[in-house]
Amino acid sequence: MSIQKCPLCGRNDSNRAEVLADAPDEYTCKACGRFFVSENFLRRKGNFAAVLYALSAVSREAMEHDLAPPTITEDTVADLIAGRLPVNIADQARRLLRIIASRSSYLGAVTQFAKDTDYTLAFAQNPEEFRYLFAYLRDEGWIRYAEAQSPLTAVMTPKGWEELQQAHSADPSNPKVFVAMSFDETMIDTWEQAISPAIEETGYKAVRIDKKAHNNLIDNEIIAEIRESRFVVADFTGQRAGVYFEAGFARGLGLQVVHSCRSDDTNNLHFDANHYNYIKWSTLKELREQLTLRIRATIGKGPLRNDELSEEAGL
Ligand SMILES: [Zn+2]
Secondary structure, three states: OEEEOOOOOOOOOEEEEOOOOOOOEEEEEOOOEEEEEOHHHHHOHHHHHHHHHHHHHHHHHHHHOOOOOOEEOOOOHHHHHOOOOOOOHHHHHHHHHHHHHHOOOOOOOOEEEOHHHHHHHHOOOOHHHHHHHHHHHHHOOOEEEEOOOOOEEEEEOHHHHHHHHHHHHOOOOOOEEEEEOOOOHHHHHHHHHHHHHHHHHOOOEEEOOOOOOOOOOOOHHHHHHHHOOOEEEEEOOOOOHHHHHHHHHHHHOOOOEEEEEEHHHHHHOOHHHOOOOOEEEOOHHHHHHHHHHHHHHHOOOOOOOOHHHHHHOOO
16 A cells, blocks of 8 residues: 555545556545556546546445446546436536435434545535535525535435425336335245336336345435335335334335235234235235235336336236
């Protein structure tokens, strides 16, 4: 390891790992995260000056999502940033709003951002642009924000939540459906043969976060996924606390929740949640059919549905 100037953002405190000759250099930077960069790219960096900030953002995003670090070469630059740049300032501002929301583990939580190293999270070109985006969100009434402080602190306002909510749950092109259910091995078939296919048949994309080592009910990734969903399917079989939390959280956001529970477990439903209109199922076939009907009746078909194919399949 040696301390070097970051080739993407120019900070003077990035770490460069010693690597073999010919292999891309590996850098770790507080602003850009971890990335590999080839010698040829570094030599012709001047040609890419206009998109260095975007490469910083893409690399940082990969680290935030625990994805593999990007390898930046002359040949990969175009692919790395294709379709990733914000299309306009409103789009860029909403992305930042989404990040603030995903870091808010409860309503009213104060989120903090270091201006000098977190600006890359928002695809901002520099800390000043980052600050400008915060002011934009504040002026729209979506966050409260203490400008004079370092780090920058922001709190989502009800209007901010509403903005994100409308963006996702009312967006007819949003196919994402969060599934809350037990991850017990005995429930794998329920997911694979009933819940997931029913959601797909109605034109949506089922998203389930498999967290076996997941002890904390309030998990930022789960919260972010629910917030980005069109609606939620919650199967209460097994009576997992996480399912109650996720369904309640979704209802609190105003999202529709489709409830289900296997018949032999409905007596165990918690008294404060047993008045919802549950799909009570005995067989996987029954759950799949009932869920498909319920989604079509209460939410309507999703954006991914291929009508011709579905009609042939008799749906
Ligand atoms: Zn950097």
